[in-house]
Amino acid sequence: xxxxxxxxxxxxxxxxxxxxxxxxxxxxxxxxxxxxxxxxxxxxxxxxxxxxxxxxxxxxxxxxxxxxxxxxxxxxxxxxxxxxxxxxxxxxxxxxxxxxxxxxxxxxxxxxxxxxxxxxxxxxxxxxxxxxxxxxxxxxxxxxxxxxxxxxxxxxxxxxxxxxxxxxxxxxxxxxxxxxxxxxxxxxxxxxxxxxxxxxxxxxxx
Ligand code: AMP
Ligand code: ZN
Numbered sequence: 001x002x003x004x005x006x007x008x009x010x011x012x013x014x015x016x017x018x019x020x021x022x023x024x025x026x027x028x029x030x031x032x033x034x035x036x037x038x039x040x041x042x043x044x045x046x047x048x049x050x051x052x053x054x055x056x057x058x059x060x061x062x063x064x065x066x067x068x069x070x071x072x073x074x075x076x077x078x079x080x081x082x083x084x085x086x087x088x089x090x091x092x093x094x095x096x097x098x099x100x101x102x103x104x105x106x107x108x109x110x111x112x113x114x115x116x117x118x119x120x121x122x123x124x125x126x127x128x129x130x131x132x133x134x135x136x137x138x139x140x141x142x143x144x145x146x147x148x149x150x151x152x153x154x155x156x157x158x159x160x161x162x163x164x165x166x167x168x169x170x171x172x173x174x175x176x177x178x179x180x181x182x183x184x185x186x187x188x189x190x191x192x193x194x195x196x197x198x199x200x201x202x203x204x205x206x
Contacts, residue, residue, distance in 0.1 A: 032117075035118075037054050037057060045065060047070075048093075050069065051067055051069055052068050053065050053066070054068070059131050060143055061125050061127065061129045061130060062126050062130050062131065063098070063101050063105070063125070064131070065097060065124040067121065068121045069090075069120055072119075073119070073120040074120065075118065075120055076154065079163065080158075080162065081158060081159075087122075088155060090122045090151065091152070095107075095109060103205070104204050106127040106205055107124060107126050107127065108127060108143075109124055110150040110153070111148075111154055113148075113149050113166035113171040114147070114171040126203065137176070137179055137191065141179075144182040147174040181194065183198070
């Protein structure tokens with residue numbers, strides 16, 4: 001890819017990261033950026049014949065990885081019962097990586113109900129949310145409200161219904177809800193107060 005195009009995509013991607021705007025998809029769009037990063041040795045953490053794990057380019061916590069399939073699966077809506085073993089493999093690999101990275105810190109493993117980036121990806125994210133990239137209310141709510149769905153829940157849904165579906169409008173409204181600490185649930189005035197408040201909690205495993 002020409003450097004100019006790649007630079008432009010980076011700028012658009014960073015801007016979108018800050019806005020978390022709804023997505024229009026077309027080839028070469030920033031929403032396809034995970035596919036580029038999946039092939040970037042600087043970001044690859046591990047891979048096998050079924051999946052690749054990369055470091056999230058704009059980590060929202062001290063540790064933030066993305067587990068992605070080698071096969072083309074655009075999103076949660078594309079999942080079928082045949083993918084159950086793959087999703088279980090993602091979770092197993094994600095949990096093993098979290099343990100290897102920092103066994104003392106709490107992690108969650110899951111998906112955004114309405115992701116902005118194309119290509120299925122499971123987030124592996126530590127629960128400290130200590131990162132300069134976590135800037136907006138939408139970022140916060142996307143990882144701490146029901147917008148973030150645990151892998152176990154997705155697997156159960158797929159086992160029960162043979163598909164995974166979320167209402168886009170309901171999910172989007174979760175992103176606008178008032179700020180609240182994810183540990184003690186205390187209401188927070190704004191992002192700076194929230195970021196200051198969450199430092200007082202302990203994110204060690206029980
Ligand atoms: P979502 O699609 O909402 O589940 O989240 C997409 C995730 O991908 C976010 O955590 C972003 O920080 C991350 N991200 C965005 N662009 C890239 C990229 N080009 N490479 C790696 N991670 C990215
Ligand atoms: Zn709190």
